[in-house]
Amino acid sequence: MLEIPAQLWQRTKSSYIWRSFFRHGYPDSRKNQSLAVFTNVFLHLHPVKVRRHALAIPYTWCMGGLSFFLFLVLTLTGTLLMFYYRPTTEWAYSDIKDLETVVLFGQLLRNMHRWAAHGMVITVFLHMIRVFYTGSYKPPREFNWVIGTLLFFFTILLSYTGYLLPWDQLSFWAVTVGYEIARATPFIGDEFSFVLFGGYQLGPNALLRFYVLHVVGLPLVVGFLIAIHFWRIRKDGGITGPL
Amino acid sequence: MGVPRGPQPFPGQEKRLRLLAFVRQDSVVRVDKRVEDTAMVWPHLLVIEFIAAMLWTIGLFAISAAFNAPLQDHSTPDCTPNPSKAPWYLLNLQELLLHMDKGLAGVVVPTLWLVFMAFIPYIDRSREGVGIYFTTPKGRTITIFAAVYATVLTFTLIVLDKVLKDVGYIEFASDHFPGGKQLFPNYLIPIATMLGLSFLLVVIVKRLYGAGTREWMIAIFTGFVSVYLVLTIVGTSMRGTGMNLFLPWDVPSTHQCFEPGPL
Numbered sequence: 001m002l003e004i005p006a007q008l009w010q011r012t013k014s015s016y017i018w019r020s021f022f023r024h025g026y027p028d029s030r031k032n033q034s035l036a037v038f039t040n041v042f043l044h045l046h047p048v049k050v051r052r053h054a055l056a057i058p059y060t061w062c063m064g065g066l067s068f069f070l071f072l073v074l075t076l077t078g079t080l081l082m083f084y085y086r087p088t089t090e091w092a093y094s095d096i097k098d099l100e101t102v103v104l105f106g107q108l109l110r111n112m113h114r115w116a117a118h119g120m121v122i123t124v125f126l127h128m129i130r131v132f133y134t135g136s137y138k139p140p141r142e143f144n145w146v147i148g149t150l151l152f153f154f155t156i157l158l159s160y161t162g163y164l165l166p167w168d169q170l171s172f173w174a175v176t177v178g179y180e181i182a183r184a185t186p187f188i189g190d191e192f193s194f195v196l197f198g199g200y201q202l203g204p205n206a207l208l209r210f211y212v213l214h215v216v217g218l219p220l221v222v223g224f225l226i227a228i229h230f231w232r233i234r235k236d237g238g239i240t241g242p243l
Numbered sequence: 244m245g246v247p248r249g250p251q252p253f254p255g256q257e258k259r260l261r262l263l264a265f266v267r268q269d270s271v272v273r274v275d276k277r278v279e280d281t282a283m284v285w286p287h288l289l290v291i292e293f294i295a296a297m298l299w300t301i302g303l304f305a306i307s308a309a310f311n312a313p314l315q316d317h318s319t320p321d322c323t324p325n326p327s328k329a330p331w332y333l334l335n336l337q338e339l340l341l342h343m344d345k346g347l348a349g350v351v352v353p354t355l356w357l358v359f360m361a362f363i364p365y366i367d368r369s370r371e372g373v374g375i376y377f378t379t380p381k382g383r384t385i386t387i388f389a390a391v392y393a394t395v396l397t398f399t400l401i402v403l404d405k406v407l408k409d410v411g412y413i414e415f416a417s418d419h420f421p422g423g424k425q426l427f428p429n430y431l432i433p434i435a436t437m438l439g440l441s442f443l444l445v446v447i448v449k450r451l452y453g454a455g456t457r458e459w460m461i462a463i464f465t466g467f468v469s470v471y472l473v474l475t476i477v478g479t480s481m482r483g484t485g486m487n488l489f490l491p492w493d494v495p496s497t498h499q500c501f502e503p504g505p506l
């Protein structure tokens with residue numbers, strides 16, 4: 001009985017089309033395991049081999065990887081939310097209401113985006129703590145630590161710009177606190193807050209600016225920084241471990 | 244012997260060399276690289292990543308199914324909630340605002356903190372203890388000491404500030420201090436306190452534990468993180484109406500609409 005599907009599977013795997021997709025057999029030998037990693041665009045972020053020490057969960061708590069995972073979740077859920085959201089003071093609030101009441105799984109989508117955003121602030125912070133206490137900023141990884149501090153700053157900024165978008169009392173007044181802080185910047189307070197918020201009070205311009213920063217500007221910056229961060233991990237000899 | 248497969252070299256360039264990679268010795272090559280120290284990424288690392296991603300996906304679904312993201316009424320600029328609070332991850336800065344000048348607390352201190360953080364590897368340049376939590380047992384002791392030091396002092400300072408303001412310190416300062424209620428209470432005293440206590444921490448761990456660069460860096464980083472957490476906790480769970488200090492279980496609920504009285 002099972003011969004037919006087995007044969008079919010064999011024929012599929014040896015077909016010209018299949019072999020144009022995958023240039024190696026099932027990764028059950030060292031050779032194929034290596035090929036699986038470095039011929040795959042996603043997996044090739046990894047080396048073929050890592051130090052055993054790097055696999056220990058109590059060493060990293062997976063916090064860097066989970067930060068990246070949450071970034072991907074936020075990109076996906078955020079893109080879906082963009083289909084339902086208009087960044088104008090007339091529509092923003094009612095679009096969020098519609099998400100909660102009219103759109104199928106809209107509430108779940110919004111919840112996932114919200115909690116993943118809070119989660120990412122926490123995981124990035126914990127990742128930074130881990131890297132510091134294991135001395136992983138030491139040579140040759142100094143520059144990657146600098147990139148990491150920038151990523152921490154931009155994570156907070158991403159979360160903060162998203163906070164305004166529902167345009168409810170909570171978001172409006174929370175961002176007003178930030179606006180007051182921006183205005184208190186020494187020497188350039190008024191100019192700085194005018195550019196960031198598009199006016200001298202929170203209004204349609206601020207909403208639009210925060211939206212553009214939240215969905216395009218900051219994710220691009222963070223994406224670039226993540227690329228550099230990952231590249232440098234590889235170039236600096238992978239994850240740290242005892243010398 | 245036939246012609247070898249692949250692109251043929253141009254005439255005169257038959258002996259070409261390819262530079263595969265130029266790699267600095269100290270960055271990538273590990274001394275004493277033993278096979279038994281390494282594991283294949285497929286399957287050993289990927290399986291961990293896959294399980295972690297699955298668990299977090301399930302967890303995120305569960306949390307999102309159980310708890311709804313907050314949504315209040317449509318924003319109205321005429322109706323200020325009391326207190327108005329920033330998102331929790333910025334409440335540390337909002338808490339700091341209560342104790343010094345706005346620009347100092349909200350912009351200068353966090354900027355300098357980030358710049359200092361970025362500079363850590365350029366101050367502590369030794370390779371001692373890479374990959375070991377806290378570097379040494381002494382490092383662990385210093386971490387605990389710095390955490391207790393910073394936590395206790397931050398709480399004390401917050402309470403002290405409240406007590407001083409309750410007994411009319413601001414009014415006294417504006418009448419008697421040079422520069423009124425700005426110069427000393429809002430600038431000089433907070434700056435002196437922040438710098439002074441940080442230096443004091445370094446001096447103490449150097450004297451008490453004979454701390455080297457890595458160890459006093461652990462102390463100062465732990466101190467910063469502890470202050471950051473204490474300020475976040477106080478700002479989130481101990482500030483109520485008028486941003487006054489309350490015990491966490493006595494914080495009154497937010498007045499949703501604070502309308503300014505007749506002028």
